[in-house]
Amino acid sequence: MSATFSVFHDGQFWVGVLELHDEDGVRAARHVFGPEPGNAELLEFCTGSGFLDLSRQAHAAPLVPEDQRPVRKLNPKRLARAARKALEDQPVGTAAQRALKESFVEHAAGAKAQRKQRREAAKERRRDMARAKAKAKHRGH
Template sequence: MSEMFTVYFDGQFWVGVLEVHDEDGVRAARHVFGPEPTNAELLQFACRGEFDRLSRLAHRSPAVSSEQRALSWKRELRNVDTPMVGTAAQRAMKAAVAARSVESKAARKDREAAEKDRRRTIARAKAKAKHRGR
């Protein structure tokens, strides 16, 4: 298993991507630095435990096969059934974001249902009290 940390400018912010290559494939996680980090800031990032948090996040993300090659846009247009976009790390981050969005969608639905039940209970209690003349 090997890990590689890359810092690059994505057009708006400086971003650090941690790629974990293991037997299952590639897993990745990213950290947004904002302005360009200095060497001292990168050292502080590595020593304060934020790098450990990023590593745990990368290890929990879903694995993407590293054998898949990124296709040119012309080939991708021809093979619409099997689009392969970006590097393995980009596909791994995309899969992690998709998994988190599914989890958050389910949690949000549960919260909204609980809130709806709570409001209905309060409204029924008020209506009952009003009916009894209180």
């Protein structure tokens, strides 16, 4: 038998959940802390009578088989966001599509480098023209 104690924020309170796993299923009990517990408070709870009471509650709780554990219903927006992210992360299907995608990415990188080169050349030309103009003003004509 293994046990897991988790502390999390449920939206309103900080809650500790003790799960007891054995070959037949899972038993669980929870303790509401209220405000966020500090390390000292958690240590006191785990070493004191609070954890023993929680353990008794967990042992007295009904056994839920692993395969029949209720699945929490997900928020539809979160589910849609996760599905969209999974689709974006998937590679393109066929070899031809992957080749097209790679050539597109390669072309985009080359175009970016060319734009940067042109921008730097234009900046250099403007600087040279300004220096030449300033030099011409200082010749005394």
